[in-house]
Amino acid sequence: MADILTLKNITKTYGENTKNPTQVLFGIDLNFEESSFNSIIGQSGSGKSTLLNIIGSLDRPSGGEIFLSGKDLSVFTNKELADIRNQYLGFIFQFHYLLPEFSALENVLMPYKISKKELTKEIEDRAYELLELVDLKGFENKLATNLSGGQQQRVAIARSLINNPKIVLADEPTGNLDSDTTEKVYNLLREINKKFKTTFIIITHDRHIAEKTDRVIEITDGRISLDIKK
Amino acid sequence: MKLAFSIAKRFLMSAKRHTIVIVFCIAIGVSIQVFIGLLLTGLGNSLIDSTIGSSSQITITYEDNLANYNSTVLAVSEASDNISVVTETLTISGALTNDTLTENIVFRGFNFDTANQIYKFDYLIVEGQLPTSNNQVALGIELKEMLDINVGDTIVYNSTVFGEEVLEITGFFDFNVLAINQSWVITPLTTVQDIIGEGDQIGKIEMQLDEVDDDLETKAAIVAALDDDTLDIVTWSEQNGDLLSSISSQQSSSILIQVCVIISVILSIVSVLSITVLQKSRQLSILKAMGIQDKDASFIFLFEGFLLGIFGAMLGVVFGVGLTYAFTTFAVGSDGSPIIPLTLDYGFIALSAGIALTASTLAALSPAIKSSKLSVIEVIRNG
Numbered sequence: 001m002a003d004i005l006t007l008k009n010i011t012k013t014y015g016e017n018t019k020n021p022t023q024v025l026f027g028i029d030l031n032f033e034e035s036s037f038n039s040i041i042g043q044s045g046s047g048k049s050t051l052l053n054i055i056g057s058l059d060r061p062s063g064g065e066i067f068l069s070g071k072d073l074s075v076f077t078n079k080e081l082a083d084i085r086n087q088y089l090g091f092i093f094q095f096h097y098l099l100p101e102f103s104a105l106e107n108v109l110m111p112y113k114i115s116k117k118e119l120t121k122e123i124e125d126r127a128y129e130l131l132e133l134v135d136l137k138g139f140e141n142k143l144a145t146n147l148s149g150g151q152q153q154r155v156a157i158a159r160s161l162i163n164n165p166k167i168v169l170a171d172e173p174t175g176n177l178d179s180d181t182t183e184k185v186y187n188l189l190r191e192i193n194k195k196f197k198t199t200f201i202i203i204t205h206d207r208h209i210a211e212k213t214d215r216v217i218e219i220t221d222g223r224i225s226l227d228i229k230k
Numbered sequence: 231m232k233l234a235f236s237i238a239k240r241f242l243m244s245a246k247r248h249t250i251v252i253v254f255c256i257a258i259g260v261s262i263q264v265f266i267g268l269l270l271t272g273l274g275n276s277l278i279d280s281t282i283g284s285s286s287q288i289t290i291t292y293e294d295n296l297a298n299y300n301s302t303v304l305a306v307s308e309a310s311d312n313i314s315v316v317t318e319t320l321t322i323s324g325a326l327t328n329d330t331l332t333e334n335i336v337f338r339g340f341n342f343d344t345a346n347q348i349y350k351f352d353y354l355i356v357e358g359q360l361p362t363s364n365n366q367v368a369l370g371i372e373l374k375e376m377l378d379i380n381v382g383d384t385i386v387y388n389s390t391v392f393g394e395e396v397l398e399i400t401g402f403f404d405f406n407v408l409a410i411n412q413s414w415v416i417t418p419l420t421t422v423q424d425i426i427g428e429g430d431q432i433g434k435i436e437m438q439l440d441e442v443d444d445d446l447e448t449k450a451a452i453v454a455a456l457d458d459d460t461l462d463i464v465t466w467s468e469q470n471g472d473l474l475s476s477i478s479s480q481q482s483s484s485i486l487i488q489v490c491v492i493i494s495v496i497l498s499i500v501s502v503l504s505i506t507v508l509q510k511s512r513q514l515s516i517l518k519a520m521g522i523q524d525k526d527a528s529f530i531f532l533f534e535g536f537l538l539g540i541f542g543a544m545l546g547v548v549f550g551v552g553l554t555y556a557f558t559t560f561a562v563g564s565d566g567s568p569i570i571p572l573t574l575d576y577g578f579i580a581l582s583a584g585i586a587l588t589a590s591t592l593a594a595l596s597p598a599i600k601s602s603k604l605s606v607i608e609v610i611r612n613g
Contacts, residue, residue: 058519059607079523086521097516101244111520113233159520 001033004166004199005055010064012050012222024050026222028064032167035197037190039210042219048203049171051219055201056089056169057081069166086115090160090198094172098144098152098159104131105140108159115163123162130158134188150181157188161196168192170202174209186212234529237517241510241530242537252502253541259495260546260586263488264579265553270484272558272573274477278442281473284350284405286436287466288313288449295320295431302456306435309455310448314440317344318432320422324389326369326397326415328377335373335415337387339422348438351403351416357381358401364421368401370411387415392425442466492585495542496593503531503597511604518606528598535594542590543583551579 012025024047032038042048053059055066057073066073068088076084098107108127131140134154144152153173160168174182186209193200202213210216218226242249296302299318307316320339325332342360346352351360358381361367379385381399388394405411423430439448445465452463467474514527558572
């Protein structure tokens with residue numbers, strides 16, 4: 001499979017212009033293949049979330065280059081990066097981050113609405129299908145705040161898929177879910193990976209979960225200490 | 231834009247209590263602005279009306295009187311569309327004598343058909359009626375006691391210049407101005423013309439205007455129409471400098487009050503919306519992570535300001551007009567008439583609402599800029 005994402009010598013230093021700058025990433029080189037199912041593990045403070053945020057163009061690296069489908073993101077403007085996030089990437093966060101003022105269906109449709117395309121019957125049907133896929137049929141019109149943690153996380157998963165992203169970035173997506181729900185959510189992500197050929201990069205501190213992915217990358221103190229492909 | 235509007239609407243609807251409080255804040259500001267503005271406008275109008283509403287607003291005086299005046303009066307009335315009524319008058323001085331009592335008077339001859347529209351004599355007559363034929367007169371109410379006379383009596387006018395004339399009293403009027411009530415005697419124009427004995431002539435052309443503020447422009451039009459720049463023409467504003475300066479200072483104080491109210495409305499919206507940006511920072515971050523443009527994120531708050539402004543302004547206008555109506559209904563003088571008459575200046579009301587709406591939208595500018603600069607990563611990292 002061809003590489004969809006390439007990181008070259010990525011570094012990140014916080015507080016670069018202060019007396020005590022803190023470097024959290026040291027020359028990260030990584031490639032991710034299309035349709036692959038990857039996990040990044042590491043202890044708290046190892047730099048894994050920073051790396052995911054840089055991959056997701058939510059943060060800019062201090063040095064190095066990122067290529068998404070061959071495009072160098074480091075030269076993109078904020079506006080262009082916003083478009084990239086909307087069209088190419090899907091995000092799943094540990095704290096769900098749904099919009100509490102909107103229903104489950106509206107949350108799922110939000111990335112599509114942000115793309116300013118006309119809302120069609122097809123896309124609405126797709127939103128219903130995605131909610132059905134994450135086992136939330138019948139919950140479409142419930143406000144996000146009226147859903148349980150696991151249900152909210154599943155809405156977030158459906159939402160990350162609405163624009164058919166090339167890559168889904170998940171930061172501790174089951175971080176605050178119980179073990180049964182965690183298992184269900186990972187099985188769901190795996191199913192989506194197989195069904196839609198979406199590349200997944202999942203951050204977790206749970207080795208048990210990481211072992212279920214095709215590739216495990218371990219970050220220790222801002223450097224890659226382990227990279228195992230199955 | 232459409233998305234930003236729908237998100238703004240949803241943000242406001244989901245925090246109904248919060249939204250209602252802000253709308254009331256704006257409405258109170260607008261209502262005070264409308265209330266004070268309408269009150270001051272009413273006060274100004276009432277002041278103008280009571281001072282010049284029943285008097286000549288532009289007067290042309292002929293020192294040597296004017297004979298063959300009909301064509302001149304016609305030319306004046308056609309000089310400007312702003313002239314609502316024109317009347318000709320002739321005034322002489324003299325004294326009224328009743329047996330042993332004598333009082334100096336101002337003897338004014340009017341064409342009552344038109345003069346009535348300026349002086350409203352019909353409403354001012356408190357006893358008897360207006361004179362209708364030669365040598366009939368109506369007197370100021372104070373003269374009744376001063377000369378010990380009644381309706382139906384006769385009285386003698388005398389003057390060293392024009393001699394004596396016996397007059398019949400048909401009524402008494404009350405101008406509510408002591409000097410006029412003590413000195414004016416009114417009669418048909420022909421009475422005074424006959425006493426002078428020099429044929430048809432007049433001493434003054436008096437008129438009223440539709441728009442009193444345009445008196446100087448109207449004066450210029452009359453000068454142009456009569457093609458005589460030596461005419462003695464005086465307008466009400468030239469005669470009432472003190473009144474003008476009091477109205478002008480009233481308007482200045484009104485503007486000052488309105489500016490203060492607008493500033494307080496703006497500050498309250500800025501502070502409330504700034505807090506909203508903080509409260510919604512998580513939502514904004516997730517929208518930005520999903521790819522919303524900074525510009526659209528800003529528009530969410532601009533629309534919030536706009537929507538709050540619309541509802542605040544509408545409610546404020548209702549409150550303001552209601553307050554003004556209540557004030558003019560309940561704050562009445564001893565005769566039951568409002569202390570300040572109700573003046574619904576729709577232009578001013580619309581302007582107040584428009585200013586509040588613009589101010590609310592502009593007040594949202596700072597929170598909007600804040601939201602566009604909001605760092606996604608800070609919120610994501612800090613949960």
